[in-house]
Every structure is written in structure tokens, then in C-alpha cells.
Amino acid sequence: MASELNKLTIGEASSKLRAREITATRLTRDCLDRIAAVEPKLHAFITVCEPEALEQARAADARLAAGNAPALCGIPLGIKDIYATSRVRTTCASRILENFVPPFDATVIERLRADGAIFVGKTNMDEFAMGSSTENSAFGPTMNPHDTARVAGGSSGGSAAAVAAHECLGALGTDTGGSIREPASFCGVVGIKPTYSRVSRYGVVAYASSLDQVGPFARSVRDAAIILRTLAGPDGRDSTCSARPVPDYERALTGEIKGLRIGVPREFFVEGMQPEVENSVRAALDNYRSLGASTVEISLPHTGYAIAAYYLVATAEASANLARYDGIRFGLRVNAEDNIALYESTRAKGFGAEVKRRIMLGTFALSAGYYDAYYLKAQKVRTLIRNDFERAFEKCDLIVTPVAPTTAFKIGEKMNDPLTMYLSDIFTISLNLAGLPGMSIPCGHDSNNLPIGMQLIAPPFAEETILRAGDAFERTGAFKPRSPAV
Amino acid sequence: MAETKITLEQVRHVARLARLEWAPEQEERLRADMDEMLAYVDKLNELDTKDVAPTTQVGEAGMPMRDDEVTNRPAAEAMLANAPSRERGYFKVPKIIE
Numbered sequence: 001m002a003s004e005l006n007k008l009t010i011g012e013a014s015s016k017l018r019a020r021e022i023t024a025t026r027l028t029r030d031c032l033d034r035i036a037a038v039e040p041k042l043h044a045f046i047t048v049c050e051p052e053a054l055e056q057a058r059a060a061d062a063r064l065a066a067g068n069a070p071a072l073c074g075i076p077l078g079i080k081d082i083y084a085t086s087r088v089r090t091t092c093a094s095r096i097l098e099n100f101v102p103p104f105d106a107t108v109i110e111r112l113r114a115d116g117a118i119f120v121g122k123t124n125m126d127e128f129a130m131g132s133s134t135e136n137s138a139f140g141p142t143m144n145p146h147d148t149a150r151v152a153g154g155s156s157g158g159s160a161a162a163v164a165a166h167e168c169l170g171a172l173g174t175d176t177g178g179s180i181r182e183p184a185s186f187c188g189v190v191g192i193k194p195t196y197s198r199v200s201r202y203g204v205v206a207y208a209s210s211l212d213q214v215g216p217f218a219r220s221v222r223d224a225a226i227i228l229r230t231l232a233g234p235d236g237r238d239s240t241c242s243a244r245p246v247p248d249y250e251r252a253l254t255g256e257i258k259g260l261r262i263g264v265p266r267e268f269f270v271e272g273m274q275p276e277v278e279n280s281v282r283a284a285l286d287n288y289r290s291l292g293a294s295t296v297e298i299s300l301p302h303t304g305y306a307i308a309a310y311y312l313v314a315t316a317e318a319s320a321n322l323a324r325y326d327g328i329r330f331g332l333r334v335n336a337e338d339n340i341a342l343y344e345s346t347r348a349k350g351f352g353a354e355v356k357r358r359i360m361l362g363t364f365a366l367s368a369g370y371y372d373a374y375y376l377k378a379q380k381v382r383t384l385i386r387n388d389f390e391r392a393f394e395k396c397d398l399i400v401t402p403v404a405p406t407t408a409f410k411i412g413e414k415m416n417d418p419l420t421m422y423l424s425d426i427f428t429i430s431l432n433l434a435g436l437p438g439m440s441i442p443c444g445h446d447s448n449n450l451p452i453g454m455q456l457i458a459p460p461f462a463e464e465t466i467l468r469a470g471d472a473f474e475r476t477g478a479f480k481p482r483s484p485a486v
Numbered sequence: 487m488a489e490t491k492i493t494l495e496q497v498r499h500v501a502r503l504a505r506l507e508w509a510p511e512q513e514e515r516l517r518a519d520m521d522e523m524l525a526y527v528d529k530l531n532e533l534d535t536k537d538v539a540p541t542t543q544v545g546e547a548g549m550p551m552r553d554d555e556v557t558n559r560p561a562a563e564a565m566l567a568n569a570p571s572r573e574r575g576y577f578k579v580p581k582i583i584e
Contacts, residue, residue: 103564197545210543236552240545308527319504326505329577333570338580340505348507356506360516361523363504364492377530379540384533386541419522435544 006030006166010075010223013169017064017074024060024074024118028053031076031120035167038486042143044152044162046081046091048121056118063116071226073116078162078171078217081122082129083109084203088119092205093127093137096325096332096350106203107235108172108214115230120168124158127352128322129179129207131155132424135415136354143411144186145484146450150408153183156217160187163217164484170218170227174204176211177310178403178428184217184440185403185453188481190224190470191217193428195460196435197242199228200235206321208314209240211432219481221441221470225249228463244461252464253471258292260469263396267303268427273405280444280452280479281402287478288400288469296395300388305381306430307422312378313433315362322359325350357418386434393459398469401427403440403453427455437463441470442481449482491524492517 005013005027016022032050039045053076060074081091084102086109091097105113112119126136134142134157142157144150145165152161156173160183163171173180175193184191192215199214206212216227232246264285269278285295327333327346334345351359365374392399404424414421431438437458444452454473458465473479497517501508508516562575571578 100568103561103567239549240543242546243550244546302533305530305533308530311523312527312530323505327570328579329565330568331570336580339582342580343505344507347505351506357516357519359504359506360497360500361520364496364500364520364524367500367503374524374527376540377535378527379542380535380538381530381533382541383538384535386544418519419526433541433544 003030006034006169008169009220010072010169010218010226011220013075014071018069020064024057024064025054027074028057028076028118028120031168034165035120038165038167041148041486042145042161042165043140044123044142044158044165044167045078045121046093046124046139046158047089049088049119052088053118053120060116060118070115072112072230074118075170076118076120076168077112078121078123078159078168079109079119080125080156080159080171080173082125082174082205083172085109085119085122088122090122090205093125093139094350094352094355095138096346098138098332100330102203104203107200107237108231109203111230123156123162123171126155126157127355128205128318129155129174129176130318130354130358132178132182132421133414134158134183135411136352138352141411144408145486146188147408147448147485149410150450151186151411153186153408155179157183159217160184160189160191163187163189163219165486170216170223173215173217175213175215175432176207176314177432178425180215180217181403181428181438181440181453181455182425185451186408188442188451188484189217189219190221190439190441191215192224192228192439192463192466193431193437194228194232194463195437197240198437198461198463199231200238200241202235202237208317209321210317211314213432221467221474222250222253224439225253225467247464249464249467252468254468255472255475257288257469257472260293260398261396262288262293262295263298263392263399264295265298265300265303265392265399265401267300268401270405273402274407274446276444276446277402277405277407277452281400281454284443284454284473284478285400287473287476291472291476298392298395298399300392300430302381302384302388303430306385306433307426309378309381309385309433310429311361311422312365312374313382315358316365316375317362319359319362319366322355354418382433385430389434389436397458398465399457401455401457403427403455407446407448407450407452431457435460437466439466439470441473443473443479445482451481491521
């Protein structure tokens with residue numbers, strides 16, 4: 001019988017590690033055993049880093065024995081395969097990067113390493129983070145730990161599933177239109193997309209640079225706060241990264257939310273939403289009122305235009321960002337008689353269907369004669385969406401909504417209809433356009449025992465408000481997340 | 487039948503710009519997918535944006551400057567390690583000049 005230390009929260013494990021009640025090696029071993037047991041059913045990882053993780057664990061144990069180790073020292077994490085990790089391949093779930101081994105670490109990887117965190121593996125994702133189900137991975141989909149016939153969400157589906165299934169204690173994802181929050185919701189874990197520019201993106205494979213943001217997954221709000229504190233902060237290697245000092249997020253978790261004004265946007269409770277999703281979020285709002293918060297109905301009138309604006313802005317930026325995959329300096333090469341033919345055949349073979357579809361749409365939106373009608377128009381609508389939120393935050397401190405209109409859908413259900421797949425991001429996408437922080441936390445289950453997530457949204461750099469409110473909800477014990485079926 | 491947003495000829499032009507090769511039998515499906523997306527994003531035209539400034543970035547204003555100093559060391563071998571084809575310290579590509 002395994003000791004099952006992998007089921008501990010980061011907060012619990014960190015205390016026990018520092019008290020020398022457990023070792024990082026034992027904790028890591030339990031995670032690796034769990035990975036070996038459930039991976040055939042889940043496929044949350046593209047690459048498992050067993051020898052590297054055990055080596056990191058030994059180093060962490062030495063550091064813990066010396067005393068004064070940081071909170072994440074000895075904590076096993078999963079890393080989305082979009083982060084450059086020195087000497088460990090980084091595929092971005094694409095054939096074009098299948099054998100790419102970065103010569104450097106992303107800034108956030110460097111920071112986690114400096115704290116003594118342990119990387120058990122690189123997690124599965126939609127190719128180049130383009131998708132909402134992890135079905136677009138070139139290496140096959142990730143299955144939802146609560147029901148393996150269903151998707152884990154995406155694009156960071158592997159990270160969400162790995163945390164939910166206790167394969168690691170926390171994980172990193174990225175969120176361009178909902179890629180942390182939607183899989184967190186589908187898998188029943190906590191996921192934070194911080195304010196745009198809060199966390200460095202150096203060494204993170206770029207999808208849509210005006211929208212991409214780095215964030216953590218964990219099994220509690222406190223754990224997510226602990227990881228976020230290490231990730232956030234200025235970085236001389238990312239000029240878009242904010243110079244603002246990083247608060248001690250854990251200290252924001254006071255349990256006290258009396259007087260908090262919660263906005264509830266009427267446009268987010270729409271026809272066609274799964275009734276259990278609405279009921280769970282409404283029950284959580286009742287809970288907040290009983291804790292002394294007030295709720296006020298607000299309006300975000302341009303919500304219905306967010307997906308259209310997103311798919312022009314994101315694909316346009318992607319078409320430029322993905323121009324670098326040409327088969328010359330790294331990655332797959334398909335040889336041809338001249339360079340142009342080499343680029344075309346390399347990219348045709350190396351990219352999957354959804355990536356190519358988005359490059360095509362983005363190239364079209366930027367092309368001569370169409371730029372004003374599509375790309376510029378979308379950027380103007382983006383301004384309207386930002387203004388909606390600015391006005392709303394005059395009346396409230398926090399906005400609460402569902403994360404997605406439904407719980408996890410069946411594998412294959414939406415694969416033949418890109419537009420329907422895009423619509424599953426309807427509640428998350430506008431935050432990326434506006435640059436706002438958002439968190440998904442579990443707030444219920446549907447009749448199939450599938451997790452339901454609630455989204456907490458705050459003004460720029462008000463992550464503490466989100467964390468305080470999320471933690472206060474967890475403390476009520478009104479809803480206890482269930483362990484997954486696997 | 488709805489108005490066509492993009493023709494096969496336009497799709498082929500965009501494919502050339504994007505350096506993507508498509509098999510002839512994939513082109514019509516691709517055109518239909520793009521057509522559906524373009525018809526969907528048309529809803530943006532319901533909004534009057536005549537006097538609205540575009541949002542290009544949502545980060546904080548200004549670009550921080552740093553001293554123009556070399557901070558990395560030469561690492562040619564590390565840079566070439568992922569090259570699909572190399573020769574004597576260079577990336578090797580098909581002949582460009584006749």
C-alpha cells in the first residue's frame with residue numbers, strides 16, 4: 001500500500017517537509033507511482049521526468065535538512081509542455097517540435113527551480129494551446145479523471161487532469177482565452193489566470209501575445225496563491241511584464257469578505273446553459289451573501305461579441321508568432337528542392353488541422369484589403385469589451401460567473417465543428433481581451449458527478465480580492481470537491 | 487444560400503502567404519470552415535465603432551528600457567543542437583542562389 005502523500009495539499013506537504021515528517025523523495029515517489037498507475041487511462045503527461053524528478057527531490061531533501069527552505073521546496077509539480085525546460089523536450093503537443101530540447105529554462109521554470117520545486121513531467125495540451133479540450137494534441141487527448149469518456153478541457157487539460165488525479169500537487173498552465181479556467185472547471189480544481197503582464201512569459205511558446213498569460217493549477221485556493229507568488233513579478237527578459245511589486249498572496253486569505261460587493265452580469269446567465277451550472281453558481285452567491293457580501297446585478301453588454309473579436313485578434317497574432325516554425329533552425333524539417341517548398345511542406349506536415357486553420361484565418365484577417373474590416377474592427381470591439389468591465393467595476397469589487405456553460409463534454413463530441421468548440425469559451429474569453437485576472441474554483445457537481453466551476457473576476461492586479469473570496473468560499477465547507485473516479 | 491465570404495482562389499492565396507501546403511482534396515473543406523468563421527465574426531459589424539480607438543495591448547503603459555549590454559555568453563553549440571541539418575557550425579538549407 002502506497003503512502004499516498006501525493007494526496008496532500010501543497011500547504012500540508014510543505015509543513016510536513018519542513019518539519020521533516022516526510023521527505024521530498026517519498027512524496028515524489030508517490031506522485032510517480034500514481035502517474036504510472038493512472039496514465040494509461042488519463043494521458044495527462046506527454047513526458048514523465050522520473051530520473052530528473054528524483055534527482056531534484058534528493059537536492060530538495062538536502063536543502064530541507066539545512067532549514068529555511070522556501071514554501072515550494074520539495075513540492076512535485078506538473079509543467080504544461082509549452083514551457084521551455086532545459087534538457088527536457090518541449091513539444092507544445094506538436095509534431096513540429098516533437099524532438100525539440102530547449103537550451104534554456106523559461107523564467108517561471110527558473111524561479112520554481114530556485115525555490116526547489118520538483119518537475120514530475122510535461123503535461124499534455126492542445127497543440128500550441130489552440131483548443132478547449134486537449135483533443136488537438138498531436139499525441140492524443142487527455143481524459144477527464146471524473147469520467148474518462150469525457151474531455152479534461154483545454155488547452156491546459158493535462159495540467160488540470162494531473163492535479164485532479166493526484167499525479168502532482170500543483171501545475172502550470174497558460175491561458176489565452178480560457179485555457180486554465182475551463183479545464184480547471186471541467187476537472188474540479190482551482191486555476192488562476194492572473195492579470196495580463198503579472199507573470200513573465202519569457203520561455204513560454206507564444207500563441208497570441210496580447211492575450212497569453214501564465215498561471216497555476218492547484219487543489220486549493222491557498223495552494224494556488226503559494227505558486228502564484230513565486231511565478232509573479234518583473235522580468236528583464238519580458239518587456240511586457242509589469243514592474244509592480246508582488247504581494248504575499250497567502251496573507252490575503254483572511255476568510256473575511258464582509259462588505260465585498262459582488263457583481264453578477266446578466267449576460268452570463270443565458271438560455272442554453274446547463275441548469276445545474278446556473279444553480280450551483282447561484283447557490284455559491286447565496287453563500288457569499290450569508291458571509292456578509294452583497295450582490296448587485298450588472299451588465300456587460302458586449303459579452304456576445306467577445307468570441308468573434310477573440311478569433312480575429314488571436315489568430316492574427318498566432319499567424320505571426322508561428323511564422324518561426326520553418327524547419328530551418330530547430331524542429332521538424334521536410335526536405336524539398338527549394339526553401340519555399342521546404343517551408344510549405346514542413347509546416348503542412350508539422351502542424352495539426354486546428355493550428356493550420358487558425359494560421360489561415362489570422363493570415364487572412366491581416367492580409368491587404370481585409371485588415372481594417374477584420375483585425376482593426378476586432379481591436380475596436382476589444383476596447384468596448386474593456387470599457388464594459390471598467391464601468392462594471394464602478395459598482396462592484398468582484399464579478400462572479402460560471403466558467404463554462406456546461407460541464408465536461410464527451411470526447412469527439414465537438415471535434416467536427418470548430419465554431420461550437422469555440423463557444424465553450426464564451427464566459428472566459430472576454431477577460432483575456434480586457435487583460436483581467438480570473439480564477440476558476442469548484443462549486444458543485446452535476447447529476448453525472450462532473451465538476452462545476454465558478455469564475456471570480458477582479459480589476460487588474462486585484463488578484464488578492466479573487467483569492468480572498470475564493471478561499472472564503474472554500475472555508476464555508478458548503479461544497480466539498482469529490483475525488484475523481486480513476 | 488448564404489453569401490460566400492471567401493473563394494477557393496482567396497484560400498489558395500492566403501495559403502501561399504502563410505507558407506502552408508494543402509492537398510487539393512482539403513481545400514474545399516478548409517474554405518467552408520473559413521467561410522463559417524468569417525460569417526460568424528460578421529456580427530462585429532452590428533456595432534458602431536466609428537469613434538472607438540483600437541486596443542492593441544492591455545499591459546501597463548510604457549516600455550521599460552535597460553542598458554544595452556551583452557548578458558549572455560556565446561553558445562553556438564547549444565543553438566545548433568536542435569538544427570535539422572547542419573555542417574561545420576552552420577545551419578544547412580537547400581541551395582538559394584543558382
